[in-house]
Amino acid sequence: MIRVLLVDDHILFRKGLVNILNEEEAIEVAGEASNGEEAIEKARELMPDVILMDINMPKCNGLEATRIIKSEMPYVKIVMLTVSDDDDKLFESIKSGAQGYLLKNLEPEDLVVYLTGVMKGETPISGLMATKIFEHFTGGQPTNEPKIDREKKPLTKREIEVLQLVIKGATNRDIALDLHISENTVKNHLRNIMEKLHMQNRIQAATYALKEGLIREI
Amino acid sequence: MDKPITVMMTFSNPILVRAIKDLLGDNNAVNLREIPLSSVTCEDEKNIDVILCETEVLSVLEQQHVCLAPRALGISVWNNMLSISKGDLQSYNDLEEIVNYIIQIGKQSHINVKCEACGTDSQKKI
Numbered sequence: 001m002i003r004v005l006l007v008d009d010h011i012l013f014r015k016g017l018v019n020i021l022n023e024e025e026a027i028e029v030a031g032e033a034s035n036g037e038e039a040i041e042k043a044r045e046l047m048p049d050v051i052l053m054d055i056n057m058p059k060c061n062g063l064e065a066t067r068i069i070k071s072e073m074p075y076v077k078i079v080m081l082t083v084s085d086d087d088d089k090l091f092e093s094i095k096s097g098a099q100g101y102l103l104k105n106l107e108p109e110d111l112v113v114y115l116t117g118v119m120k121g122e123t124p125i126s127g128l129m130a131t132k133i134f135e136h137f138t139g140g141q142p143t144n145e146p147k148i149d150r151e152k153k154p155l156t157k158r159e160i161e162v163l164q165l166v167i168k169g170a171t172n173r174d175i176a177l178d179l180h181i182s183e184n185t186v187k188n189h190l191r192n193i194m195e196k197l198h199m200q201n202r203i204q205a206a207t208y209a210l211k212e213g214l215i216r217e218i
Numbered sequence: 219m220d221k222p223i224t225v226m227m228t229f230s231n232p233i234l235v236r237a238i239k240d241l242l243g244d245n246n247a248v249n250l251r252e253i254p255l256s257s258v259t260c261e262d263e264k265n266i267d268v269i270l271c272e273t274e275v276l277s278v279l280e281q282q283h284v285c286l287a288p289r290a291l292g293i294s295v296w297n298n299m300l301s302i303s304k305g306d307l308q309s310y311n312d313l314e315e316i317v318n319y320i321i322q323i324g325k326q327s328h329i330n331v332k333c334e335a336c337g338t339d340s341q342k343k344i
Contacts (some may be wrong), residue, residue, distance in 0.1 A: 011298055011313060016237025056296070083295055104295065108230050 002119055003030040005048040007039040007065070008081070009057045013104065017052065017081075020108040027115060030144060036060025043069045050118055053098070055082040055089055063089070063096050070097030077118050081111075090129050091136070100124035153196040155214060162189045162200040163215045222249040223324030225266040228275065231295055236288065238270060238293075241313055247321055260285050260336040267324040273301050284335045291319055 004027055007174070008014040014032060021027045030046045033039040035057045043051060051069065055062040056113075066078050079100035080093045090101050099118055102111070103126040114124035125133070165175045173191075176183045190202050201203040209215045225248050229235045242250045246292065253262075255275060263285045271279065273292035280287040292301040293316070300319060301307040310316055 010296075010300065011310070012241070012293065012316065013239045013295075015232060015313060016233045016240060019240045020233065020236060104233060105231050108236055111233075 001025045002050060002115060003046070003048045004028065004115065005031050005033065005039065005042055005046055005051045007033045007036070007042075007057070007062065007108060007171055008050060008054040009034045014088075017111075020111065021115075024112055027112065036062060036065030038185070039065045040068050043073060047073070048076060050115060051076060051078045052115075053078050054082055055080060055093070060096045063092050063215060066093065066096040066098055080120055085128055085132075087120070087132055087136070090132055101129050102126050103128065155196060155209070159189055159193050159196075160215055162186060163193060163206050163209050166190075166202050167215060219324075220247070222247055223321065224249045224251065224265060225268045225270060225320055225324065226251050226253045226258070226262070226266045228253055228255040229270070229272060229293075231272070234293070234295060236270075239319065242320070245317065248317075248324075258283060258286065260338040262286065263338065268320050270320070273299065273307075276301060284337060284342040285338060289323060291323055314329075 004021060006014055006017050006021075006029060008017070011034070014034070016154050018029050018032065020179055021029050030048045031042045032098075033042045037060045039051065039053065039062075040060070042048075052060040053066055057065075062080060062082070066080070069076060074097075074112065077099045078097065079102060080089075080098050081102045082089065083104045085103060092103055100114065102114060102124055106114075106126060114122075118124055141213060161179060164174055165178060170178065172183050172186045175181075175186045179186075193199075193209075194201065194205050197205050199208055206215070224240060227235065227238050227250065229238065235277065239250065241299075242248045255271065255278070258269070260283050266289060269279065269286060269290040271290055271292055273294045276287070276290055276292040279290050288302075290302065293299075294301070298309050298311070299307055300310055300316065300322070
């Protein structure tokens with residue numbers, strides 16, 4: 001049974017949540033709070049598994065309440081549930097210790113799935129907010145290649161030869177014949193190359209290697 | 219017993235829709251129905267006593283369906299505020315206050331008006 005504390009000053013919304021969650025056998029609404037101060041008190045008293053926390057509330061906002069609750073009860077999972085899709089609030093929530101960030105326009109059944117998931121260690125995040133996180137780390141540029149600088153191990157002479165042939169459109173069999181090695185050896189080389197360059201497939205690896213000057217276009 | 223008032227809700231927020239259904243669904247004084255905002259026309263004036271919508275939608279109703287606007291009650295997604303089309307905004311502390319507002323709007327008397335936007339003859343509640 002997942003015991004949930006609902007924190008929201010919006011009465012109508014909070015009551016809607018109570019009714020939705022009370023219908024679930026695996027979830028129990030342990031309590032409700034209408035501001036951050038009350039949330040801290042109720043969290044101490046009820047020791048819930050999960051807190052669904054609004055951000056904009058009187059007295060003490062959801063971010064401050066999250067910081068205090070997480071410092072006292074780090075095991076309590078806090079998921080922000082807000083109408084705000086503001087970047088600052090999202091990142092501030094993560095820094096405050098929130099395990100997830102959901103927008104209030106979600107479907108009731110999705111909320112139940114997210115709550116069940118958070119108890120399994122998942123991170124519930126609304127699609128729009130996940131995009132914001134991704135954009136933050138990729139500098140806002142949509143790309144198929146990782147922008148984060150990760151340590152990339154140098155390629156061997158043989159691996160460069162393999163990539164050189166990949167860029168020409170050669171199949172594994174072509175490469176094997178050209179380099180006088182078995183197809184399995186080619187596969188192993190490609191596997192190593194992808195791992196070294198942190199790429200998902202041979203085309204990505206070859207394109208990256210070309211762009212970075214690791215191989216030459218013929 | 220009075221005839222139930224017909225309340226149409228146009229919310230796009232699924233949790234708010236659920237909350238309104240829970241609030242009004244079992245109320246015998248209210249006949250609650252859902253309608254997408256895009257489907258609302260001035261012709262609905264004959265069938266609708268109260269329109270429940272998000273606060274931001276009130277101005278759309280005022281511009282596009284003058285005859286229906288006085289029957290609209292805006293409920294904020296952001297906070298505990300209600301507003302009617304005249305621009306009044308007030309907070310509520312209890313869900314019963316919302317119900318009372320809805321019934322009050324639904325039961326107000328009618329006067330005949332012509333919608334300036336669409337030309338439909340209708341009754342306006344005051």
